[in-house]
Structures are given as structure tokens and as C-alpha cells.
Amino acid sequence: MDMELLKKPNLMGKYEVNFRTRTGEVVSESLGYFGTMDDPEKAGRDRVRGQAGEFISVIHVGY
Incomplete structure (x- = not known):
């Protein structure tokens, strides 16, 4: 098993x-x-960049 994945x-x-x-x-x-x-944070920043917006935050809203 990959130990880096576990970290x-x-x-x-x-x-x-x-x-x-x-x-x-x-x-x-x-x-x-x-x-x-x-x-998720990188994905959020990418989404905002694509819409020419100013990034504020990414929040976890559930499973």
C-alpha cells in the first residue's frame, strides 16, 4: 500500500x-x-478564475 496516500x-x-x-x-x-x-480548494480557485471572480473560500457542505 502507498504510504503517501495514507497521509x-x-x-x-x-x-x-x-x-x-x-x-x-x-x-x-x-x-x-x-x-x-x-x-477542492484548487478546483474552487480554478472555477472562480474561469468566471473572472475573486476567490473567497471553499467549504465542505456534507457527504
Whole structure:
């Protein structure tokens, strides 16, 4: 078994990204589900960059 994999946190679950649009509106969008190999914060920053917004946070909202 890969010992590095065991050291990674379990990021499984549903996440939402919060960001501010160009007009100043704060928006929350679902990022979907992630497993242990995914990075929800990076995915959230990528989503915001694609929409020309300002990243605020990524939150875990359940399983």
C-alpha cells in the first residue's frame, strides 16, 4: 500500500465555492463531490478564475 496516500486527508464529500463577481455580488456554487486525490480548494480557485471572480473560500457542505 502507498504510504503517501495514507497521509493525505480524506477530502471526500460535497463542496461549495464562494466568490465575488465583477459587480461585487457574492456567489456560492457547488463544486460537486471529491475523493482523496482531489484538491477542492484548487478546483474552487480554478472555477472562480474561469468566471473572472475573486476567490473567497471553499467549504465542505456534507457527504
